[in-house]
Amino acid sequence: MHTSDWLQLALFIGLLAVITKPLGLYLTRVLDPQGRTFLDPVLGPLERLTYALMGVDRTREQNWKQYTVAMLLFSVAGCAFTYAILRLQHLLPFNPQGLGPLNHHLAFNTAISFTTNTNWQSYGGEGTVSYFSQMVGLTLHNFTSAATGIAIAAALVRGITRQSTGVLGNFWVDLVRSTYYLLLPLSLVFAIFLVSQGMIQNFKPYDTATLLEPQKVQVEKKTEAGETVQGADGKPVMEEQVITTQTIVQGPMASQVAIKMLGTNGGGFANANAAHPFENPTPLSNFLQMLSIFAIGSGLTYYLGRMTKNQAHGWSVWGAMMTLFVAGVLICWWAEARGNPIHQALGVSLTDGNMEGKEVRFGIMNSSLFATVTTAASCGAVNAMHDSFTAIGGLVPLFMMELGEVVIGGVGAGLYGMLVFVVLAVFIAGLMVGRTPEYLGKKIHAYDVKMAMLSLLVLCLSILGFTAWASVSDWGLAGLNNAGPHGFSEMLYAYSSTTANNGSAFGGLTANPANGDPHYNVTLGFAMLIGRFLMIIPIMALAGSLVQKKISPPSVGTFPVAGVTFTVLLIGTVLLVGALNFLPALALGPIVEHFLMLKGQLF
Amino acid sequence: MKQLIHDLRGAVVSTLVFTVVLCGAYPLVVWAVAQTAFPDKANGSLIKDADGTVRGSTLLGQNFTGEAWFQPRPSAAGAFGYDAASSSGSNLGPTSQKLADAIKERVAAYRTANGLAETESVPADAVTASGSGLDPHISLRNAELQAGRVARARNLTVEQVRVLIARCTQKPDAGLLGDAGVNVLQLNLELERMPHSATSSTGTP
Numbered sequence: 001m002h003t004s005d006w007l008q009l010a011l012f013i014g015l016l017a018v019i020t021k022p023l024g025l026y027l028t029r030v031l032d033p034q035g036r037t038f039l040d041p042v043l044g045p046l047e048r049l050t051y052a053l054m055g056v057d058r059t060r061e062q063n064w065k066q067y068t069v070a071m072l073l074f075s076v077a078g079c080a081f082t083y084a085i086l087r088l089q090h091l092l093p094f095n096p097q098g099l100g101p102l103n104h105h106l107a108f109n110t111a112i113s114f115t116t117n118t119n120w121q122s123y124g125g126e127g128t129v130s131y132f133s134q135m136v137g138l139t140l141h142n143f144t145s146a147a148t149g150i151a152i153a154a155a156l157v158r159g160i161t162r163q164s165t166g167v168l169g170n171f172w173v174d175l176v177r178s179t180y181y182l183l184l185p186l187s188l189v190f191a192i193f194l195v196s197q198g199m200i201q202n203f204k205p206y207d208t209a210t211l212l213e214p215q216k217v218q219v220e221k222k223t224e225a226g227e228t229v230q231g232a233d234g235k236p237v238m239e240e241q242v243i244t245t246q247t248i249v250q251g252p253m254a255s256q257v258a259i260k261m262l263g264t265n266g267g268g269f270a271n272a273n274a275a276h277p278f279e280n281p282t283p284l285s286n287f288l289q290m291l292s293i294f295a296i297g298s299g300l301t302y303y304l305g306r307m308t309k310n311q312a313h314g315w316s317v318w319g320a321m322m323t324l325f326v327a328g329v330l331i332c333w334w335a336e337a338r339g340n341p342i343h344q345a346l347g348v349s350l351t352d353g354n355m356e357g358k359e360v361r362f363g364i365m366n367s368s369l370f371a372t373v374t375t376a377a378s379c380g381a382v383n384a385m386h387d388s389f390t391a392i393g394g395l396v397p398l399f400m401m402e403l404g405e406v407v408i409g410g411v412g413a414g415l416y417g418m419l420v421f422v423v424l425a426v427f428i429a430g431l432m433v434g435r436t437p438e439y440l441g442k443k444i445h446a447y448d449v450k451m452a453m454l455s456l457l458v459l460c461l462s463i464l465g466f467t468a469w470a471s472v473s474d475w476g477l478a479g480l481n482n483a484g485p486h487g488f489s490e491m492l493y494a495y496s497s498t499t500a501n502n503g504s505a506f507g508g509l510t511a512n513p514a515n516g517d518p519h520y521n522v523t524l525g526f527a528m529l530i531g532r533f534l535m536i537i538p539i540m541a542l543a544g545s546l547v548q549k550k551i552s553p554p555s556v557g558t559f560p561v562a563g564v565t566f567t568v569l570l571i572g573t574v575l576l577v578g579a580l581n582f583l584p585a586l587a588l589g590p591i592v593e594h595f596l597m598l599k600g601q602l603f
Numbered sequence: 604m605k606q607l608i609h610d611l612r613g614a615v616v617s618t619l620v621f622t623v624v625l626c627g628a629y630p631l632v633v634w635a636v637a638q639t640a641f642p643d644k645a646n647g648s649l650i651k652d653a654d655g656t657v658r659g660s661t662l663l664g665q666n667f668t669g670e671a672w673f674q675p676r677p678s679a680a681g682a683f684g685y686d687a688a689s690s691s692g693s694n695l696g697p698t699s700q701k702l703a704d705a706i707k708e709r710v711a712a713y714r715t716a717n718g719l720a721e722t723e724s725v726p727a728d729a730v731t732a733s734g735s736g737l738d739p740h741i742s743l744r745n746a747e748l749q750a751g752r753v754a755r756a757r758n759l760t761v762e763q764v765r766v767l768i769a770r771c772t773q774k775p776d777a778g779l780l781g782d783a784g785v786n787v788l789q790l791n792l793e794l795e796r797m798p799h800s801a802t803s804s805t806g807t808p
Contacts, residue, residue, distance in 0.1 A: 258633075275734030277664075346710055352728065354731075360741060363782030601698060
């Protein structure tokens with residue numbers, strides 16, 4: 001924990017605070033159907049053409065049910081589109097490696113994964129999906145699932161700020177405008193910056209390099225039929241083989257990675273995601289990738305303040321998010337810098353920290369920071385392998401996801417998730433002082449609290465239910481890479497990540513076992529669907545209820561939703577209501593592993 | 604019902620329009636700019652011989668095992684490590700027996716190869732696998748500890764080798780971001796170019 005590391009953390013938070021206001025102001029223009037931006041001359045015609053082709057009247061607003069149905073239909077269409085591409089990629093262009101089609105459960109899992117903004121990588125990037133599948137099947141959702149999240153957040157904010165009406169805006173207009181005016185231009189600029197750092201962007205086949213030092217390796221001897229030859233002792237016969245080449249992956253990576261970060265998608269072009277040197281070439285590219293994960297979500301809190309005409313409220317929400325975030329970073333960083341006593345006893349340097357699964361160019365600090373950023377936001381890109389973090393270091397990303405992705409969170413999803421907690425916080429405050437809870441002048445009734453709780457309990461049920469099922473099933477245990485409590489953590493992480501639509505993994509867990517068992521791909525797919533849509537629907541119902549209420553002027557009894565008291569109450573609500581449910585499960589996984597690690601117990 | 608059909612049209616048409624704009628035009632524009640402004644980087648930062656043979660990428664690590672070479676970090680990419688078509692970490696956890704056994708073995712081998720005392724600590728990066736399995740860098744201390752062995756094997760002075768290490772050291776960006784590291788492939792290429800180097804690229808002792 002050196003001085004330069006502290007400076008980097010301070011720089012990160014400082015820069016984030018600086019960009020929050022301009023981005024928030026821009027968002028208010030993008031999310032206003034009549035809003036004007038400096039890109040109108042270029043994108044205005046494209047926007048109007050898109051509406052014309054879709055047959056959308058931009059002035060016609062929708063009530064919460066119409067808005068939700070439009071969103072669901074759009075998601076179904078996109079999901080089917082990607083499923084078809086993955087199943088047919090061998091027949092489609094841009095497949096220089098001649099990769100075959102994905103099997104049905106892997107395609108099912110991957111299509112849902114990208115539609116729900118989760119981007120859990122059940123597939124292995126460079127070895128499984130073609131350039132066409134990456135560029136069309138997957139990148140499409142990187143944009144649209146992010147735009148969908150922003151649209152839902154905008155609808156909820158309108159529900160809070162409008163009064164005595166039924167309509168929440170037009171989903172199609174919010175979708176198109178967020179995509180064209182926000183995500184597309186930002187991605188374009190960011191992608192070109194990433195190439196300047198060394199990221200690839202081409203359509204050529206993989207290159208083959210001739211190694212400087214050919215490597216002699218021992219492999220199992222095979223017959224011509226491909227069967228292993230067994231010696232007299234029953235063990236496979238080994239023979240020497242010389243490796244002289246290295247295959248270098250290529251492809252249109254930068255255009256996909258830019259939106260993968262900005263849209264908090266996180267699905268990597270390569271299997272190793274942002275740890276791969278092409279996908280994250282320099283510390284500078286790493287720094288800006290982290291910033292881009294938080295950028296839009298952070299800007300949305302400013303948008304909230306602007307729209308509710310209570311900027312202090314926006315900043316208080318931001319403050320609660322950043323408090324939880326900084327606490328997470330410090331714990332994770334401390335644990336990783338401290339290292340693993342088991343390995344240190346074997347002779348590993350005491351001062352280097354836990355470097356298993358981390359890259360030298362990022363080091364301990366930037367790996368811990370990235371891990372916390374990517375799980376606080378529902379991005380899920382990784383620049384280090386969370387599976388190999390120390391027990392407490394791995395607990396932090398897991399915990400961040402189980403908070404419900406409300407610490408900045410996914411673009412849009414973070415804001416609407418946090419607003420659920422805001423509603424609960426004012427409800428709890430109301431109970432404590434014995435008044436009808438009120439949020440920005442709107443009375444919160446039983447129906448609103450039910451909807452808020454429903455969206456939270458669904459997450460709990462999916463995460464804990466599926467984990468429990470997997471941990472007592474043969475298929476669940478067969479997919480593990482680690483034994484003991486760490487194996488349990490791998491399952492808990494998988495269902496937390498998919499339900500929270502994060503997409504990072506304890507990557508040792510394999511959802512594609514050699515025997516082709518589909519249980520993991522299918523259950524993880526359902527966890528993603530539940531985490532996305534069974535959360536959005538009650539939230540839209542909440543928005544539909546709020547928008548009909550009258551705004552009453554503040555009185556002496558009104559609980560202020562800005563300032564330190566509110567921020568502390570909000571943090572408390574997130575921690576108690578959101579995370580306490582998971583404490584028993586966490587105790588069986590990372591917490592007990594921490595103590596076993598200190599004792600030197602191995603599995 | 605009419606509304607549903609209307610929305611269905613919106614869903615299908617928007618998916619198609621977005622496909623053209625976001626999956627066609629957008630990557631092509633990025634491609635065109637990248638290939639014009641940064642052709643070397645956009646194509647993988649490849650290192651080529653005079654005759655055009657690709658020898659690697661400055662961004663991707665390669666495996667080296669001979670004593671006359673600087674050796675990279677252990678790698679879990681592919682069956683034999685540094686398989687750039689199969690990037691991966693070990694994904695072994697902190698209480699993994701397999702990982703502890705591997706580290707024990709690597710620590711002993713590193714101490715023997717580089718003449719370290721039994722009590723001397725080994726740099727963490729030298730005995731742990733990276734996240735990608737393709738980490739091009741090793742830490743400064745790891746490079747320094749290997750310098751004596753490489754110099755002896757190549758009949759160079761340690762000073763000569765240190766100069767090369769300094770040349771292949773990547774400092775933190777803007778003097779602040781990230782950690783310093785030594786690019787192993789570049790360093791070994793520099794070694795090969797040294798006039799008095801005793802080892803050729805084909806034969807390792």
